[in-house]
Amino acid sequence: MTTQLSITTPDDWHLHLRDGNALNTTVPFSAKQFQRAIVMPNLAQAITNTDRALAYRQRILDAAPEGNSFQPLMVLYLTDDTSVVDIKQASESKHIVAAKLYPAGATTNSSNGVTNITRLAPIFNAMQTDGILLLVHAEVVDSNVDIFDREQVFIDKHLCAIRRDFPQLRIVLEHATTQQGIQFVEESNNTAATLTPQHLLFNRNDLLVSGIRPHNYCLPVLKRETHRQALVKAATSGSPKFFLGTDSAPHATQAKETNCGCAGCFTAHAAIELYTEVFEKEDALDKLEGFCSFYGADFYGLPRNKSTITLIKKQWSAPEHYSFGEQTLTPFRQETPLSWKLQT
Ligand code: DOR
Numbered sequence: 001m002t003t004q005l006s007i008t009t010p011d012d013w014h015l016h017l018r019d020g021n022a023l024n025t026t027v028p029f030s031a032k033q034f035q036r037a038i039v040m041p042n043l044a045q046a047i048t049n050t051d052r053a054l055a056y057r058q059r060i061l062d063a064a065p066e067g068n069s070f071q072p073l074m075v076l077y078l079t080d081d082t083s084v085v086d087i088k089q090a091s092e093s094k095h096i097v098a099a100k101l102y103p104a105g106a107t108t109n110s111s112n113g114v115t116n117i118t119r120l121a122p123i124f125n126a127m128q129t130d131g132i133l134l135l136v137h138a139e140v141v142d143s144n145v146d147i148f149d150r151e152q153v154f155i156d157k158h159l160c161a162i163r164r165d166f167p168q169l170r171i172v173l174e175h176a177t178t179q180q181g182i183q184f185v186e187e188s189n190n191t192a193a194t195l196t197p198q199h200l201l202f203n204r205n206d207l208l209v210s211g212i213r214p215h216n217y218c219l220p221v222l223k224r225e226t227h228r229q230a231l232v233k234a235a236t237s238g239s240p241k242f243f244l245g246t247d248s249a250p251h252a253t254q255a256k257e258t259n260c261g262c263a264g265c266f267t268a269h270a271a272i273e274l275y276t277e278v279f280e281k282e283d284a285l286d287k288l289e290g291f292c293s294f295y296g297a298d299f300y301g302l303p304r305n306k307s308t309i310t311l312i313k314k315q316w317s318a319p320e321h322y323s324f325g326e327q328t329l330t331p332f333r334q335e336t337p338l339s340w341k342l343q344t
């Protein structure tokens with residue numbers, strides 16, 4: 001039995017850090033285990049241009065622990081008003097590597113997202129030319145489409161066309177949750193997907209059986225077990241098209257345990273440990289390093305990290321809450337002890 005494991009320091013290719021005082025909680029959690037992170041731009045005031053991205057980057061760096069070399073990689077938030085000049089400017093900064101497509105209304109702070117994807121053609125063209133990756137929240141928002149089908153419908157209705165029309169554009173299907181998402185990525189060139197701990201560990205029963213569990217509610221919503229199995233198979237397959245992206249998305253405990261709770265699981269307190277559990281269960285610990293530390297960097301065209309982290313097989317439990325400014329933050333899957341611990 002493996003009881004200690006060293007891997008190249010991983011990166012998180014999909015992370016929500018929020019802003020202001022929240023950064024003092026969120027940044028240290030990610031910085032203790034990840035070298036780099038793709039920082040999502042869906043702040044209350046969205047990161048829609050280079051100036052905002054660079055100012056936000058500095059606020060994140062200011063919240064990193066002394067002596068830590070955590071590197072935030074910034075992302076532009078696409079809107080109906082994004083211009084080719086916005087893309088050009090972003091591509092001239094080495095700190096901005098991607099742009100995120102949120103269909104308007106799909107998730108947290110997405111009201112300024114895109115309402116008409118076909119009108120973004122000149123933007124996708126500029127991104128393709130300038131080497132800016134397209135990160136996609138792949139869910140339609142039509143009220144007549146069942147919430148469990150929204151990813152598949154988005155792929156059929158929009159993603160296939162973008163893939164066909166911009167063949168050199170690198171696309172990441174963020175937080176893939178379905179068998180159809182996995183298949184689309186496998187069959188498409190220049191296309192990859194991030195996979196979250198919650199979608200690898202849980203299915204929709206974990207959200208809805210024996211009581212509703214607000215801390216397991218995220219978007220895209222957890223799917224049925226057959227989909228979870230397809231994600232686990234992809235993650236542990238050794239395919240470089242699938243890599244780590246936590247989608248750790250902190251919301252205060254009160255904002256989740258309420259009448260209309262926010263979507264998002266906070267996993268950054270133990271992200272690498274949660275992924276390690278998934279790979280151990282599949283007897284695929286030999287595939288963990290590629291998924292966590294190599295394939296994302298390769299797809300983004302960035303160097304692999306040089307340092308390492310060590311994980312020890314050891315049971316521990318996360319606290320019921322972490323403090324989060326004046327409020328608290330409930331960690332994902334708090335009720336079950338973790339079986340690996342990052343050595344610090
Ligand atoms: O569950 C989610 N939370 N999904 C998203 O797409 C956004 C995120 C957030 O920002 O809270």
Ligand code: ZN
Pocket residue numbers: 014015016040247249
């Ligand atoms: Zn996200």
